[in-house]
Amino acid sequence: MRILELDRLAAEIPAGAMVAIPPDNSATCAAFARALVRQGARGLRLVGVPVSGYATDLLIGAGCVAEVQSSAVTLDEAGLAPCFTRAVKAGQIRMLDATCPTMHAMLEAAGRGIPFIPIRGILGSDVLKHRPDWRVIDNPFQEGDPILLLPALAPDFAVFHAAAADRQGNVWVGRHHELASMAHAAKRTLVTVERIVEGNLIDDERMAPGVISGVYIEAVAVAERGAWPGGLLDEYPDDAVHFLEYARLARSEEGFRAYLARYVLRVTAAAAE
């Protein structure tokens, strides 16, 4: 496990990589996304687990994204994700629509090393009609029971934020076990954290159930308030005022450029906050 500066960590992502990220309310990698914008990332294929928000919208607006696979892209209370909406309407990105449990299930399959996974529901949805990679079969154990199969999804990278890492690369994510499922599925996992702690998180019986083992973690960078404007567990709440400011500015190309200049390009993530 390596401990890197934030911008060095972001530089691990090559052009065209498939990168799984969490939504705004689930330890999102917002500071990491700003670092990707600063280094001019290109052609990213983002995967929302199971949906996505600010980070995806910011990266789309900055021209870093070729494809999004997600069940939704939303700024929640702050409304539609403006850059995403513009890009879809203009046909500038490839959108692979899904539905939340399919995102979890496809990653679960990859994390268990199996090629596909069945899931109930979804039959009759146009989401399925637009997913040629999804297959409906007859349940082999019960006749007359059509059921959907999803292929395993192993992203090139999982990236998220967490409260703490130790020097062995163990990362404490609390109850956000969907981050573990992302890390299990992805080929490489990069994490930003609020702090590096001494000792071994896995030695602590009370912490261990919320720890992702360092087995899965390739590199970590410290990014204080790295989920901002998203919140992090009980450490800090989301910044509703900033989400509204982002939504307002990103509504126009010009406003979005102003947002980048003010919060992303010329300043480090920490200084902006």
Next chain:
Amino acid sequence: MRDALPEERLIGAITRLILDPGKRPARHVAIGAASPIPAAASYLAREITGEVRVSVLNQRRGNPFTNGTGELFDLTAEGRIDLFFLGGGEIDGAGNLNLVGVGEWPGRVARFPGSFGSAFMYMMVPRVILYRFEHSRRVLVPRVAYISAPGTSPAGVFRRGHGEALVTGKAVFSFSPEQARFRLVSVHPGESAESVRAATGFDYDMAQPLAETADPVPEWLHLLRGPVAAAMAPTYPTFVQRIWPAAEMARSA
């Protein structure tokens, strides 16, 4: 006591639907990315009966999903969630929901955020109440442009339930899965059969006689402004400050 606010009337109408004695009891209600109105109605049902578990996906303090955000769908797949709420950018007269968009796929004319869990939840939860505040011909359409989640399914497709009602800012409809059709049950104060018809893009039946949506009884208003407001405040601070500012002040004092 202060009269019911329009939001409190909507909450009360949804709570009556949740507690409908003709339906399977809602022992476990889950709240997804829906508006705070269904959450408040569920907390009110909990306060009234003492027997409703309410699991809010985005709950900020004491989030019940200790196995991650995917646990909601695992619980649902197993049949451990009795009732859920869904909405949509478009809802049609057959109960189909569109959360994707309009125009060439995936939404070249209008793009909504996306389907979220709807394609799964609509079929896997025994009871679904549809809630959408905007009641207009733009939202309530004859036929959705795309089906995120189908209102009904052919025989042989595994499905535990359907939408049972649609609550909007103007009215309450019931839904018949056999007929794949809505029936107007009550109109909110200030609305009429005609005003609802004029604002609805799909065809529907009418209950005879047509009722006016009832206000919450005083005990319900008391619960809303006390324990429900307190339960809501950590997760829905903006909503609670707007609707129940006194309760919010008491909480933070």
